[in-house]
Amino acid sequence: MCAETTARTGGDLGYGVFFALDATYTFDGAGPWGGSWARTGWWHEPTAVSLHGGGFAEVVASAELSAAVG
Template structure:
C-alpha cells in the first residue's frame, strides 16, 4: 500500500474512559495493540501523528475533562505527536485547534484514521475528511466500538456496527478500509 511520506496518523479518542463497563460489550480486543503498531510505525518513519481527545460536556460522562477517564490510554499517552485536538462532537475536524487548517498549512493530503469508536468518531472523522478531499485510509482492526441500541429497541452488536462502518466508508467512497498489516506492511 502506498502511504505518503507526510501522511498524518489521526488517533481518535483512545481514552481511559472507554474502559468503563457502562459502554457495554465491545469488539476487537486487539484494537489498542494495532493502534500502538501504527503509532510506532509513524514515529519510526517521522510522519506526523495527531492525537484527538473527546472532552465530553455531558454530565457524568467518563470522558469529561478533569476526570481520570479523559486521560489518554497508555498505548498513546506518551506518543510523540505534532498536534493534540480537543473536541466535544464526533468529528476531529470540528475541534480545536482547526485540524483542516493545520493539515492544509503543511500540504498533508493523506490521512490514516484509527481509534475509538469505530462507528462514531472514527467514521465521522473519516467521512468529513473524505468530503474535504483528503485521501482517507481506515485500518478497521485499529478501531473498536460497543453494542448499540437504536429506535424501537433495535440492537446491533459492536461487530455488526464495525462491518456497517466498513461498508459505509469504503462503499460510500469516503475512505479505503484496510487492515493494520496493509498499512505497516
C-alpha cells in the same frame, strides 16, 4: 463511531483517507425508542461498506497500513 465520522469528514474535505477497520472498536448500542440493539461486532461490516463503497475512505487492515508507512 467517532472514527467513522472523522473518516467521512476527511473524505468530504478531499483528503485521501485510509481507514484501518481492524484497529477500531465500539460498544454495543441501543437504537431509538428502545426497540433495537446492535452488538459490537455488527458495526464493522456496515462501516466498511459505507466508507469504502461510499468513496469516503479506502478501508484497509492495520497490517497493510503499517507496512505502507514502513
